[in-house]
Amino acid sequence: MPRLLSKHAAVPPPPVSADRPSAPGAPGRAPAPDGTHNGVRVRGLSRGFDGRAVLENLDLDIAPGEFVALLGPSGSGKSTLLRAVGGLDGDPDGRIAVPERVATVFQEHRLLPWERVWKNVTLGLGGGLLRERAVAALGEVGLADRADAWPGTLSGGEAQRVALGRALVRTPQLLLLDEPFAALDALTRLKAQQLVERLWEQHRPSVLLVTHDVEEALLLADRAVLLGDRTLSQEFVVDIPRPRPLDHPRFVELRRQLLLGLGVDPDAGTATAQNTDSGKASS
Amino acid sequence: MSLTPPSTAAPAVTAERPAGTGQAVGSPAESPPAGKATKTGVPRTALPRLSSLLRYLRRVSGLVAVVLLWWLGTGQGWLGSTTPSPSAVWNAGVELVRSGDYAHHLLVSLGRVGKGLLFGIPLGILLGLGAGLTKAVEDVVDAPIQAFRMLPHLALAPVFIIWFGIGETSKTMLILIGPVFPLYINVLHGIRGVDNKLVEVARSCGLGRWGLTRRVILPGALPQILVGLRQALGIGWLTLVVAEQTATTSGIGYLMSDAREFLRTDVMFVVLVTYALLGVLSDLLVRLLERRALAWRRGFAGA
Numbered sequence: 001m002p003r004l005l006s007k008h009a010a011v012p013p014p015p016v017s018a019d020r021p022s023a024p025g026a027p028g029r030a031p032a033p034d035g036t037h038n039g040v041r042v043r044g045l046s047r048g049f050d051g052r053a054v055l056e057n058l059d060l061d062i063a064p065g066e067f068v069a070l071l072g073p074s075g076s077g078k079s080t081l082l083r084a085v086g087g088l089d090g091d092p093d094g095r096i097a098v099p100e101r102v103a104t105v106f107q108e109h110r111l112l113p114w115e116r117v118w119k120n121v122t123l124g125l126g127g128g129l130l131r132e133r134a135v136a137a138l139g140e141v142g143l144a145d146r147a148d149a150w151p152g153t154l155s156g157g158e159a160q161r162v163a164l165g166r167a168l169v170r171t172p173q174l175l176l177l178d179e180p181f182a183a184l185d186a187l188t189r190l191k192a193q194q195l196v197e198r199l200w201e202q203h204r205p206s207v208l209l210v211t212h213d214v215e216e217a218l219l220l221a222d223r224a225v226l227l228g229d230r231t232l233s234q235e236f237v238v239d240i241p242r243p244r245p246l247d248h249p250r251f252v253e254l255r256r257q258l259l260l261g262l263g264v265d266p267d268a269g270t271a272t273a274q275n276t277d278s279g280k281a282s283s
Numbered sequence: 284m285s286l287t288p289p290s291t292a293a294p295a296v297t298a299e300r301p302a303g304t305g306q307a308v309g310s311p312a313e314s315p316p317a318g319k320a321t322k323t324g325v326p327r328t329a330l331p332r333l334s335s336l337l338r339y340l341r342r343v344s345g346l347v348a349v350v351l352l353w354w355l356g357t358g359q360g361w362l363g364s365t366t367p368s369p370s371a372v373w374n375a376g377v378e379l380v381r382s383g384d385y386a387h388h389l390l391v392s393l394g395r396v397g398k399g400l401l402f403g404i405p406l407g408i409l410l411g412l413g414a415g416l417t418k419a420v421e422d423v424v425d426a427p428i429q430a431f432r433m434l435p436h437l438a439l440a441p442v443f444i445i446w447f448g449i450g451e452t453s454k455t456m457l458i459l460i461g462p463v464f465p466l467y468i469n470v471l472h473g474i475r476g477v478d479n480k481l482v483e484v485a486r487s488c489g490l491g492r493w494g495l496t497r498r499v500i501l502p503g504a505l506p507q508i509l510v511g512l513r514q515a516l517g518i519g520w521l522t523l524v525v526a527e528q529t530a531t532t533s534g535i536g537y538l539m540s541d542a543r544e545f546l547r548t549d550v551m552f553v554v555l556v557t558y559a560l561l562g563v564l565s566d567l568l569v570r571l572l573e574r575r576a577l578a579w580r581r582g583f584a585g586a
Contacts, residue, residue: 086487087487088483088486088487102487103487104484104487106480106484108480110480110481110483110484112481112485112498112499112502113579113580114502114503114505114577114579115498115502115579123484123485123488123490123498124485124488124489124490124494125488125489150578150579151579152579152580166488170488
């Protein structure tokens, strides 16, 4: 299936290598892509529930401005890791260093249904010009005209974009994405993925994307890490120039390796792979 | 806040627009206010007015039918020989209003209910909030409230007379205590029913305890709190009836028991109708409140 990336042809982003030097000309209000924070550093993270260890002695680094995708089978603790990094988890063991400004987008949009869209975007923010800031962030996700709508009137894709706007308005240095596209239909998902890639290229936060979708990881991430057996088992540098065509030979090869790493036989036909994928959607 | 009727929205509006690319590539049918046209071509303003009138008539029709049945029943003697007809009740009501008795007794009763609810409603809400927001408060408060809740509080009337004397205080206390329980239960359940995912996202957005309560927990619990308020008002009126049955010479309850002594069934019915109207009015009040406070809701409103 060819991907529609004509948008990127119009505004060519600088080609990005896996170990990126400071990105030239990150526009707008984004903080300097590096220097202001040291990215993410997780050491010896362990977390269990009811005596069952989910994560054990896990280490993870994310460089400033780096886009990391975290893949793993259902129940492997992907979301647990993300929640620990985001400080949403009560008491994990280990050391976790994250930048000051962290924003999270969840699988569900989690908008407050009783507050209008722009109020949702600025939830918890202080200072003046809240509405202006909200509209600016909504403009970046193409929804400036829905600022006064109730969340209940939005479509699934729109609501998820508002959630993205709510994250963006905080100018995060670290953006945590917990399967943010999993509940969207295929077309909407493609658009949302392109949107996230574009916004990341503009603002250069570090990103940790939890996903069960191998192609999504390969389209977006600089690096894909696999979570298996309670710790990170494998790591793949996605060295494909952006924008990334799905039929790039390196893409096909990496996809194969990732699927193998996830315990799926890439030659056993698409049916198997899809079954596995949909099975993982619930993780 | 304009609620666009769901069926009239033009299908041409695409939910998803390519972000950031603007309207240039959008379909030509996507001209901005695409909600104007209706399927039938009837001008948009005439249709809702007509349908709302029909709806209004439909709402009134049930009540009219009841009154008609009452009229018919007394005329045919189905309801016994002492049941007054609607016209007799109307006449008795007019007479009571003319003499000034009605206003006097009604004001006394309204005062009693008002005083009771003035303290009872905040007390129920506060207890519910305390228990809902703080586990320690719940642990202390919940067991006694659940135990008292199981007592029919109307059975406490004699006890209250012993405690608070035969005068107004015991009546007010009885009306005060009734609404506390439904409010407590509903506020507590409303708070416990708030989606934890919303609480989590609000926390991660940097909301403190106060902000979390004000912007997430209270609005989330509000629908349930309003249900509690409705029940509380109903119980308030119910308690009034019982409280005014004994040891008083004023209030519409006294009017009723006095009429019973003299077999003035028409006056008794005036009071009964008054109770019904007061109940309907207070319910209407809560509904208005609901409509304003829950404008965001897109619940199922009936087919």
